[in-house]
Amino acid sequence: MIVAKCKDASDYKGIHPMLDKALDYLNEEFLNSVGNETVYIEDRNLYAMLNLFETVDAEKRPFEAHRDYLDIHVTLEGVERMDMAETCTLTPDEAGSKPEKDFYAYTDINPDFQPIVMKPGMFLVAFPEDAHRVKVKADEPCQVRKIVFKVKL
Numbered sequence: 001m002i003v004a005k006c007k008d009a010s011d012y013k014g015i016h017p018m019l020d021k022a023l024d025y026l027n028e029e030f031l032n033s034v035g036n037e038t039v040y041i042e043d044r045n046l047y048a049m050l051n052l053f054e055t056v057d058a059e060k061r062p063f064e065a066h067r068d069y070l071d072i073h074v075t076l077e078g079v080e081r082m083d084m085a086e087t088c089t090l091t092p093d094e095a096g097s098k099p100e101k102d103f104y105a106y107t108d109i110n111p112d113f114q115p116i117v118m119k120p121g122m123f124l125v126a127f128p129e130d131a132h133r134v135k136v137k138a139d140e141p142c143q144v145r146k147i148v149f150k151v152k153l
Helices: 008-010 017-023 028-033
Strands: 003-004 046-054 063-065 070-075 080-086 091-098 101-105 114-118 120-128 131-134 143-152
Touching: 003 008, 008 017, 008 120, 017 046, 017 070, 017 143, 070 114, 070 131, 114 120, 120 131
Parallel strands: none
Antiparallel strands: 003 120, 046 143, 063 101, 063 131, 070 120, 070 143, 080 114, 080 131, 091 101
16 A cells, blocks of 8 residues: 655656556646546556545445455545555455456454545555545545546456
8 A cells, every 4th residue: 555645656666567657647637637437547557547436434335356356546625544454364255246347345253454535636656455444534525626537466
């Protein structure tokens, strides 16, 4: 997992070539240009999607992880809590998983997850071993606008 400010994105280059390309797009001009349509930067190897939602109680959200992609979550407006845990500490939820969409759900049996409060100007990289529970309210429910990049590994 990486949590940092967008202005520092270049500090994290060198981990993976597709991650390097994605980090180049963590700039205000590109982020504000993403609309309702998915933006394919490198076909299905690197793309970005706008997410608009209201945050909710953690109990209403599952943990999720991905095996073929890493996620980069970039907060543009609002405040979202993302709970992070290693996949090996959670129980797979076969019924909630959609392997054809690279979506693997988990139930929370780990009380030691790490809450991260995401504010505008921040990004979080979730690697395949990083289960993440998204759209969780930090204090009060609020509207969030964020971009999620999908980076093929």
